[in-house]
Amino acid sequence: MFLLYLQPMIAKNKLGLFSLTMIVIGLVIGTGIFRTSKDAAEAAATPTIFFAAWVVAGLVAICGALTYAEIGSRYPVTGGYYKIFSYAYHPSLAFGINAIILISNAASLSGVALIGSEYISPLLFEAANVEKWKPFVAMAAIILFYGVNLMGLRMSSQTQNVLMVIKILMLLVIIAALFFPEVHSMAPVVVDESKTSAAALLLSFGVALKATSFTYGGYQQTINFGEEVVNPQKNIPKGIFTGIIIIIGLYLLVSYAYVKVIGFNELKETSGIASVVAEKMFGTAGKYASSILLFLAVLAYVNVLLLSNPRVMYAMSTDGILPKVFQKKDTKRDVLTVSLTVFAAICVIVLFFADKFEKILSFTIFLDSIGMATSAATIFILRKKTKHLNGTGIYSMKLFPLLPVLFIIAYIFVGTMIAVNEPKLALTSISVLASLIGLYFVIKFLKKK
Numbered sequence: 183m184f185l186l187y188l189q190p191m192i193a194k195n196k197l198g199l200f201s202l203t204m205i206v207i208g209l210v211i212g213t214g215i216f217r218t219s220k221d222a223a224e225a226a227a228t229p230t231i232f233f234a235a236w237v238v239a240g241l242v243a244i245c246g247a248l249t250y251a252e253i254g255s256r257y258p259v260t261g262g263y264y265k266i267f268s269y270a271y272h273p274s275l276a277f278g279i280n281a282i283i284l285i286s287n288a289a290s291l292s293g294v295a296l297i298g299s300e301y302i303s304p305l306l307f308e309a310a311n312v313e314k315w316k317p318f319v320a321m322a323a324i325i326l327f328y329g330v331n332l333m334g335l336r337m338s339s340q341t342q343n344v345l346m347v348i349k350i351l352m353l354l355v356i357i358a359a360l361f362f363p364e365v366h367s368m369a370p371v372v373v374d375e376s377k378t379s380a381a382a383l384l385l386s387f388g389v390a391l392k393a394t395s396f397t398y399g400g401y402q403q404t405i406n407f408g409e410e411v412v413n414p415q416k417n418i419p420k421g422i423f424t425g426i427i428i429i430i431g432l433y434l435l436v437s438y439a440y441v442k443v444i445g446f447n448e449l450k451e452t453s454g455i456a457s458v459v460a461e462k463m464f465g466t467a468g469k470y471a472s473s474i475l476l477f478l479a480v481l482a483y484v485n486v487l488l489l490s491n492p493r494v495m496y497a498m499s500t501d502g503i504l505p506k507v508f509q510k511k512d513t514k515r516d517v518l519t520v521s522l523t524v525f526a527a528i529c530v531i532v533l534f535f536a537d538k539f540e541k542i543l544s545f546t547i548f549l550d551s552i553g554m555a556t557s558a559a560t561i562f563i564l565r566k567k568t569k570h571l572n573g574t575g576i577y578s579m580k581l582f583p584l585l586p587v588l589f590i591i592a593y594i595f596v597g598t599m600i601a602v603n604e605p606k607l608a609l610t611s612i613s614v615l616a617s618l619i620g621l622y623f624v625i626k627f628l629k630k631k
Contacts, residue, residue, distance in 0.1 A: 196412045199421050206247065206425030209400035211349060211432070213480050216456040217297040218393040219437045221543060223449040225389035227377040229441065235387060236437055238592075239394035240430035245589040247401040247422040248579045249558050255414060255577040256561075256568045264498060269567075270560035277503050278619035279553055284494060285614070286549040288528040290399070291487040293542040295320035296533070298480025301454050301473040317533050324533075327485045328526040332517055348479040352472065356459050357435045359443050365462040367445035388599025392547045395596055397433065401426065402554065414577040488529075492521030503625065544604050548611050551597030555590045562586070 197205070226232035257266055267276030299319035303312045306319070359365055377386060401422070411417050440449055443459050452458055456476060461469035496518050499508035510520045536542045562583070572578065579585055601608035 197417075197421075198412050199417045199424075202411055202417060202421030203425045203428075206401065206422055207429060210243070210398055210426070210429050211353075212397070212400065213294050213297055213349070213476070213483055214397035214399075215433060215436055216352065216476055217300065217539065218397045218543075219440045220449055220452060220455050221393035221540065222390045222437070223441075223446060224451075225386055225393065227383055227386040228373055229371060229446050231383065231387050231390055232441075232446070233434065233437065235390035235394045236433050237430065239391055239398050240426055240433070242395070242589055242592040243398040243401045243429075244423060244426050245585040245592075246554065246558060247426060248419060249561055249586045249589055250402050251418045251422060252577055252579050253557075253561055253564060255418070256564045256571060264494075264501070264503075266557070266560055266564075270563040271556075273503070274619050274622040275556070277498070277622040278615050279556060280494070280498060281618045282549050282611075282615055283553050284491060284525070285528060285532075286546050286553065287487060287491050288525060289532045289536070289542050289546040289549070290396075291324070291484055291491075292320065292529050292532040292536075293396075293539055293546060294480055294483050294487075295323045295529075296539045296542065298323060298477045298484075300539075301457055301480075302477040304454065305470060305473055321530055321533055323481055323484055324488075324526060324529050327481065327488050328522065330485065331488050331522055332512075332519065333515065348475050352456060352475060352479070353432060353436055355463070355472070356439045356456060357432075359439045359459050359463055360435070362463060365459075366442045367448065369445035369448060371446045385599060385602065388595060389603055391592075391596050392600060393543060394433075395550070395593075396543055396547055398426075398429070399550070402557070411577075415575065418577045419579070488522065488526060491525050492518045495521040495525065502629070503622070541607075544600050544607055545611065548597055548600045548608055551593045551600070552611070552615065555593045555597070558586050558589050558593075 222235050223232050226235065253266060257269060264276050264280045267273075267279055296316060299316040303316050303319050307315050377383070411421070439459065440455055443462055444452055444455060449455065454473065457469045457472045460472035464471075495504060495508050498504045499506060499521075508518075508521045508524070511517065512519050532542065532545075536545060565582075597608070
């Protein structure tokens with residue numbers, strides 16, 4: 183995600199196929215894979231549903247990434263989603279959706295911080311107190327890096343490189359477990375026959391897809407690639423397709439390793455799944471080492487989001503949608519003090535109201551379902567408004583309108599499944615969006631006054 187904010191700085195250096203592929207992989211592979219396999223397994227009635235959710239989410243990611251790549255190619259502006267929503271719909275919807283996306287990003291950060299706390303808390307507290315302290319460990323991580331960012335942190339690409347190295351090493355360790363039969367679980371797969379009806383399987387698949395969709399998040403940042411790629415007509419689809427196919431392969435191998443080492447039914451109930459695999463391979467020392475490494479990876483991710491999201495609030499402020507106070511900057515340290523403080527506060531508040539990763543996951547993906555479906559739909563409006571760009575070398579996807587339609591349907595399906603499973607959460611999210619759109623008109627009215 184941090185690469186989104188580096189993009190303007192590399193405008194003069196066009197991206198080749200290999201660079202674009204690596205960026206796609208870097209944007210998507212986060213820390214979710216070290217937790218969400220448990221959530222997908224818990225939702226899946228059978229192993230087939232479990233693995234199908236990973237494959238389908240990957241295919242949806244390809245449709246979405248290609249859609250966003252064309253959106254970015256047709257309307258390459260600084261300000262991303264906000265400018266595109268304003269251009270295609272109305273500034274009120276742009277404000278509402280972008281505010282929702284900021285809240286979703288804050289929830290995502292809080293969820294990732296909770297993933298980290300799941301790995302480090304057992305090393306710090308007695309087993310009986312781990313659940314109680316996990317939200318506070320996550321809050322401490324957020325507050326720690328809020329303080330570091332206030333002082334002016336110079337991690338940027340170095341932090342991203344360290345994070346990627348840690349994640350790739352951990353993924354390779356987990357996949358390597360497939361080649362050590364002695365650590366594989368011999369427990370049989372037990373299927374609950376009461377959950378094998380067509381309706382139950384569909385709901386099971388939808389809820390599992392919620393977890394896998396979270397893990398594939400990040401590809402929407404291809405919205406920034408359009409004007410930065412050498413030979414975009416060929417390299418954008420090739421880079422995105424190659425990158426996501428590699429990611430699908432990695433995610434399937436890692437998830438299969440979890441199932442083989444821990445067992446499908448046991449995976450549903452196991453916390454710290456990556457460290458469990460490491461412990462079976464290398465003993466207690468492996469468990470401790472992997473727990474610390476994963477927590478460090480999470481801290482780096484928390485830092486990146488705290489570094490990047492306040493800049494979105496700054497952009498909205500410069501457009502006059504948020505108050506001017508969000509532009510306040512410590513020029514000496516180049517820190518957006520107010521925007522950073524508000525975003526960090528939102529992250530902590532999310533943890534107070536949703537101290538379980540499952541709640542944050544549902545909240546994040548439901549908000550994302552609204553944002554993804556509506557933002558992808560702008561391609562139909564942009565195609566009409568930018569007909570004059572056809573044939574000028576910009577990227578135009580093949581199989582239009584099939585790809586964006588499939589993508590939109592997939593996210594409507596995920597959002598619907600969450601609403602069926604957790605109606606109060608869905609109603610709360612829709613109410614928040616409606617309130618934010620109303621707030622836009624209140625702000626405009628007060629400014630006219």
